[in-house]
Amino acid sequence: VAVVEHTFVVSQVNMTHLCKETLVTVVNGQLPGPPIEVTEGDSVAVHIVNESPYNITIHWHGVKQRLNCWSDGVPMITQCPIKPNQNFTYRFNVTGQEGTLWWHAHVPCLRASLHGALIIRPRNGASSYPFPKPHKEIPIIIGEWWEKDLSVVGRNMRDGSLDDDPSASTINGKLGDLFNCSGAPEDGYVLEVEPGKTYMLRVINAALFYEYYLKIAGHKFTVVAADANYVNPYTTDVIAVSPGETVDAILIADAPPGSYYMVAQPVKAPLPDTRTPVYVTRGVVQYNSNRSYGNGTTEQQSSSHGANEGIPFGDAPVVPEMPGMHNTVVSFDFHGNLTSLRHPRRPMVPLRVDEHLFIALGLGMTPCRRGQSCNRRKGDERIIAATMNNVSFHLSSIRTPILEAHYYHTGGRKDDGTLLELPDRPPRTFNFTDPALIPEGDKEALLEPTSKETVARWFRHGATVEVVFQSTALLQGSSNPMHLHGHDMYLLAQGHGNYDAAKDVARYNLVNPPMKNTVHVPNLGWAAVRFVADNPGVWFMHCHYEFHLSMGMAAMFIVEDGPTVGRSLPPPPMDFATCGNYESYLQTKKSE
Ligand code: C2O
Numbered sequence: 123v124a125v126v127e128h129t130f131v132v133s134q135v136n137m138t139h140l141c142k143e144t145l146v147t148v149v150n151g152q153l154p155g156p157p158i159e160v161t162e163g164d165s166v167a168v169h170i171v172n173e174s175p176y177n178i179t180i181h182w183h184g185v186k187q188r189l190n191c192w193s194d195g196v197p198m199i200t201q202c203p204i205k206p207n208q209n210f211t212y213r214f215n216v217t218g219q220e221g222t223l224w225w226h227a228h229v230p231c232l233r234a235s236l237h238g239a240l241i242i243r244p245r246n247g248a249s250s251y252p253f254p255k256p257h258k259e260i261p262i263i264i265g266e267w268w269e270k271d272l273s274v275v276g277r278n279m280r281d282g283s284l285d286d287d288p289s290a291s292t293i294n295g296k297l298g299d300l301f302n303c304s305g306a307p308e309d310g311y312v313l314e315v316e317p318g319k320t321y322m323l324r325v326i327n328a329a330l331f332y333e334y335y336l337k338i339a340g341h342k343f344t345v346v347a348a349d350a351n352y353v354n355p356y357t358t359d360v361i362a363v364s365p366g367e368t369v370d371a372i373l374i375a376d377a378p379p380g381s382y383y384m385v386a387q388p389v390k391a392p393l394p395d396t397r398t399p400v401y402v403t404r405g406v407v408q409y410n411s412n413r414s415y416g417n418g419t420t421e422q423q424s425s426s427h428g429a430n431e432g433i434p435f436g437d438a439p440v441v442p443e444m445p446g447m448h449n450t451v452v453s454f455d456f457h458g459n460l461t462s463l464r465h466p467r468r469p470m471v472p473l474r475v476d477e478h479l480f481i482a483l484g485l486g487m488t489p490c491r492r493g494q495s496c497n498r499r500k501g502d503e504r505i506i507a508a509t510m511n512n513v514s515f516h517l518s519s520i521r522t523p524i525l526e527a528h529y530y531h532t533g534g535r536k537d538d539g540t541l542l543e544l545p546d547r548p549p550r551t552f553n554f555t556d557p558a559l560i561p562e563g564d565k566e567a568l569l570e571p572t573s574k575e576t577v578a579r580w581f582r583h584g585a586t587v588e589v590v591f592q593s594t595a596l597l598q599g600s601s602n603p604m605h606l607h608g609h610d611m612y613l614l615a616q617g618h619g620n621y622d623a624a625k626d627v628a629r630y631n632l633v634n635p636p637m638k639n640t641v642h643v644p645n646l647g648w649a650a651v652r653f654v655a656d657n658p659g660v661w662f663m664h665c666h667y668e669f670h671l672s673m674g675m676a677a678m679f680i681v682e683d684g685p686t687v688g689r690s691l692p693p694p695p696m697d698f699a700t701c702g703n704y705e706s707y708l709q710t711k712k713s714e
Contacts, residue, residue, distance in 0.1 A: 125165045127640040128158060130180070132236065133173040140289060141303035144403040145393055146235045146268050148660045153295045154328070155225075155238035160190045162220045162245045163372040166642050168212045170204055174233060174271060177203035182214060182240060183366065184223035184350055184639040190214050191659025192526055192694045194607055196228050198517050199662055200699035201524045201676060203229065215697060216242045222261070222324040222368040223639075230672050234268050234288070237328040242350065242702050253355065254464055256372060257319035258447040264313075264336065264363065264386045265328045266401070269384065279672035282505035288331060291403035298404040301321065311405030312385065315375035316562030317553070322346075324636030325372050327363040330668035332388035333453060333642070334599060339382040339442035343371035345460070352463040353608065360445060362389065362453035364603035366640035366666030377411035381439040389647045390447055391600050394554050406439050423647045448600065454644050458616060460636040471632045472654060476585040476652055480550040483604075483643065483665065483675060484509045484596040486572025507674045508597075508665070509572050511548045514674030516574035521701060524578075525660040530690060534578070534680065544677045554594040555619050555646040569596065577677040581655035583684035588614075590621050590650045591643045602643040602670065607660040611651035621648040636679070637641060640666055655681045658691040 129353045130149045137146050137153065150157035160166055163394035172178055181195035193214045197203040204210040227236035248255040266365035268275065275286045290297045290308075298310035315321060323343070327334055337360045345356040347370035355372075361370050385404045445452040487504040507714045518528075525540075527533030533540045544570040581587060589611075591604050614630040630650065664676035683690030 123163050123165060124161065126160045127167045128156065129169045129171060131171045131173055132178060138302060139267055139297055139308060142269055146233055146234050149175065149238065150512045153235055154265065155236060157239040157241060157261055157423065158225065159241045160216050163217050165215050170210045172204045172206055172208055175206050177205055177229060178226045178232065179203055180212060180225055181228040182225050185214055185216060186219060186657060187214055188657055189692060190234060191608060191691060196662045198520060198523050199660055201523055202699060206380065206691050209413050210699065219350050221347045221613045223350050224326045224328065224368065225330065225610035230280065231272040231330060231668055232642055234266055234272055234330050236431040239263060239324060239326060241324060252352055253697045254320065256322035258322060259322040260313060262323045262325045263294055263328050264334050266330060267292050267297055274709045276672060279669045282507065282673060284669055288401065291386055291388065291401040293403055293405045295386065296405060300402055313405065313407045315407055316410050317375055317379050319375050321372055321373045325363055325371060327365050327367055328683065329365050333362065333364040335389055335445055335446055335452065335564060336363065336386050337442040338373065338384045339440040340377040341373055343373055345369055345371045345661055348460055349638045349640060350635055353636055354461045354463050354702060357427045358456065360452060362456035364601060364640065366603045366605045367642065375409065379411050380437065383439045383441050385442055385444055387444050387447065389453055391450060392493060403674060408495040410427060411421065450645050457642045461634045462636045464634065471635060472586040473632065474586060475588045477581065477650065478546065479587065479589045480511050480547045480592065482554060482590055482592045483602050484594045485569055486512055486514060487569045488514060488572050488574050499648050505573060506569065507572055508670045509639040510675060510677055511545045512570060512572050513542065514572050514574050515577050516674055518576055523628060526700060528660055528680065534582045541578040544577045549629060552593050556595060574674060578680050579661050579677060581682045581684060583656060583658060583682050583689060585655045586652060587655055588652045590648055591623050592648045593643050593645060595646065597643050601645040603640045603666040604643055605640040605666045606653065606663045608657045609653045610639055611641055611653040612639060613638050613641050614650045616644055616653060618644065618647045657681055658683045
């Protein structure tokens with residue numbers, strides 16, 4: 123077992139895209155940030171040095187943090203935010219997990235530029251993959267380029283404004299040649315391949331806003347894992363990946379040598395929309411046939427002459443045919459086709475359910491709080507909030523992180539009245555997905571009054587919990603990538619329209635459902651999951667669309683301690699800073 127150490131210096135740097143210099147907050151000067159590559163079972167220590175002007179935390183998305191909720195990285199839920207000029211060290215193990223995960227800042231919107239891959243390789247090396255060892259492994263991070271100040275965008279979203287848009291989409295930080303600066307195309311990501319070899323693409327959607335379709339002209343993918351869980355090999359020409367999700371796919375370079383566009387295109391629900399975002403980004407898969415060329419191969423460069431076995435290189439890259447921008451069926455099918463590969467370490471799906479939750483995802487109207495810029499909204503008095511069972515999550519001005527209060531019994535307990543219990547069903551039932559409900563014109567008139575609360579739900583240690591997430595027409599038909607910290611969920615079934623237990627339970631896959639940390643709830647549809655609440659701590663559960671999260675589509679799942687030491691949360695690490703003693707903590711550090 124090795125200890126893998128990294129130092130992440132968070133600072134602001136200038137980057138230029140679209141002819142404009144923009145100040146962005148990044149780790150170690152890079153966008154995407156540095157990948158963390160480890161072997162299953164390793165210990166990881168990441169030293170954060172915050173040289174940015176923002177309070178930040180880093181979350182290790184999908185890492186289970188077994189008995190280690192303290193390192194989960196959610197501000198004021200698991201830890202105090204790391205203030206400007208402060209340091210903090212995250213320590214965790216990656217045990218019992220392998221595949222592609224990622225890390226990102228967990229403060230509003232900054233994750234758009236503070237993120238990177240977290241790759242966990244099998245202990246026995248690549249030969250123990252349940253598929254032939256790939257020639258190379260390549261992270262493909264789909265993201266967005268924002269020219270707007272992300273902290274302002276975060277504030278706007280919290281205040282219910284959805285008027286901010288990214289300026290471009292990116293693959294591994296590159297915008298691609300559909301974007302240009304005064305006519306000169308932006309650099310695109312180039313993947314050089316050798317004919318006949320296989321490549322494992324570790325695809326991560328780090329975008330705030332969109333689900334994406336990823337396609338490579340002339341090629342198919344074989345999907346082998348999702349959210350760091352192996353799946354039965356599934357061959358497809360298109361990958362659908364929602365914010366927060368990861369997909370590992372094998373690409374075989376078996377097309378005639380040449381160059382092929384790799385395209386990432388947002389998926390948008392089929393609704394009238396005043397925005398016309400064409401945030402399609404593309405890179406190039408370039409066959410390397412013993413021919414050398416410069417960096418940043420673009421169409422012009424690849425059109426320089428060069429031939430291999432009589433196959434011309436001079437043509438522009440081949441363009442893939444993408445699903446329509448509003449086609450959500452392809453995504454539904456992609457997600458529905460994932461089944462988990464039987465794995466010796468994986469437990470069977472628990473058949474007895476201890477607790478059922480039905481969570482309706484929606485929007486509501488909440489009274490304007492002081493300090494919010496509500497004046498842009500008609501009537502001035504209320505703002506839009508995102509809800510689960512008609513309550514909207516909000517951390518009131520607490521001084522102690524919920525986890526700490528819960529651990530020391532000073533708050534965060536079910537009966538102490540400091541938190542609101544998330545209801546196990548919406549306050550009333552209505553036809554969640556009737557398209558007639560899709561707001562047009564004065565959509566705000568349809569929204570119900572809701573309230574902002576610090577919402578939690580408590581689970582006995584070891585309880586099997588079934589959650590049905592129901593998306594509603596109130597959300598303008600968007601899909602919802604629902605993410606649970608600290609646990610993987612069995613995705614039992616998904617469907618269109620309203621969930622109906624009487625017939626839908628029969629469709630559950632109890633044999634080999636995929637295990638996911640982020641579950642794609644189809645637009646105007648539902649998804650049913652089960653998980654075993656066996657990791658004590660305070661775990662955030664939320665929609666991974668940044669605007670839904672900022673507007674309150676979140677709750678805390680609090681898993682109680684088990685009866686024995688190995689099943690209860692240990693005390694915080696020795697050097698764990700509490701908000702009150704941050705200064706003294708730093709002093710001790712300095713005098714060491
Ligand atoms: Cu990837 Cu709570 O987030």
